[in-house]
Amino acid sequence: MKRLDEFGRMTLPHLTAAHTLAYWLVRNRSDAEDIVQEAFLRAYRGYDGFQGGDVRVWLLTIVRNTAYRWLSDRHRRSNVIAFDEAFNRYGDKESSEDEVASSEPSPEDDLINSDNRHAILQALGRLPAQLREAIVLREIEGLSYREIADVAGVKIGTVMSRLARSRSLLRASLAHLNNKTEAKGGL
Amino acid sequence: MDCSQTQSLIGAFLDEELTADQGNEVAAHLAGCALCREVATDYRRIGSDLAQQGRVPPSPAFVASLRQELARKELASAPASRAAYWPKVSWRQMAAGLTIALLSSSATYLSTRTEERASAVQHDVIAAHVRSMLQDNQIQVASSDSHTVRPWFVGKLDFAPEIKDLAKEGFPLIGGRIDYVDGHRVAVAVYKRNQHWVNVFIWPAAGAPGGLSAVSASSGHNIVTWSRSGFAYWAISDLNPEELQKLESLI
Secondary structure (H helix, E strand, O other), rough: HHHHHHHHHHHHHHHHHHHHHHHHHHHHHHHHHHHHHHHHHHHHHHHHHOOOOHHHHHHHHHHHHHHHHHHHHHHHHHHHOOOOHHHHHHHOOHHHHHHHHHOOOOOOOOOOOOOHHHHHHHHOOOOOOHHHHHHHHHHOOOOOOHHHHHHOOHHHHHHHHHHHHHHHHHHHHHHHHHHHHHHOOOO | OOOOHHHHHHHHHHOOOOOOHHHHHHHHHHHHHHHHHHHHHHHHHHHHHHHHHHHOOOOHHHHHHHHHHHHHHHHHHHHHHHHHOOOOOHHHOOOOHHHHHHHHHHHOOOOHHHHHHHHHHHHHHHHHHHHHHHOOOOOOOOOOHHHHHHHHHHOOOOOOOOOOOOOHHOOOEEEEEEEEEEEEEEEEEEEOOEEEEEEEEEEEOOOOOOOOEEEEEEEEEEEEEEEOEEEEEEEEEEEOHHHHHHHHHHH
């Protein structure tokens, strides 16, 4: 049990971070749990190969890759444009990220589809996946740009432009929601 | 630097990820531009709202199930000689709640049942807690002396968890009782925090990795679950999660 104990001590403090990232990538709880479980089993299998460094970044990278594989499988199954195909087609062209997002089904979870108290979460749920991932790692998990770049497998400059775009979209989305609320005479 | 350039850098400016020169330029522009300052204020608020609301902790049922899956993997990969260390027979007698599933001979049965079982445990813990509140029978042995409570358990259960009085830390031990969770008798240590009751359910969970902890809220109750020294702990109360986690660190 020694190996498992050590693995638990290293990784379990980051379980909430892992679950939060998975949740925001797939946007519902039961899929997030499946992904986290698969990611932890994967991490445990690969633990002997872990060369030291930042456990959180290592673990979040596994969670992120597991989630993306899962998203792409889901799209293949449901006969919608495959997620990875959309990625390959648009590559890193930031301007096309909205189109990538539009091939995703809309969020089903109550956390996102709730009332205006959680307007920020609704707005976050509607961001394209790559932008959502960057802003979650930055604002919820507090990762540095370097760490986000490592988790997402992109350059720091890409992280910076994704975050800038995320914030600008979130701000616009919140302003839009507020206007709608005022037009209805408030909620 | 114009407004559009500045606004594309405000986020990185707030994150302190700009070079000193870029940072100075943004700061200089902000000092003279109310419009861009408003954007900066909005970005700061978006950041703090996300930090406060965006975290999604796993449910205790999921954590328990993950813990079990990991232990099962370890068991499956353990060499035969190591497997002999596992005191199967006494375990079978002792095991309550989650750990019993570990001993099941059918692995397929296990993996499909893991989560169900974990939520059954959560359900039972909540039900037992509510029952104890309704019936005014929180305790069967009243004592603030941990040396009284523990031996009392020994007579009633085939395991004896260590029970600490935490009056000095603000969690006086009120007593103990036996309860029933997922088909097994479990120990309950009852604490008070000001006017709030806290039930801590304890049962043997050999094989679970230490350090696991999860917080969740369900129907007005907060639950913190963890495992340590071969025991599973589920603390439930209407106390806020921070105070429950404090209790976890003390126990």
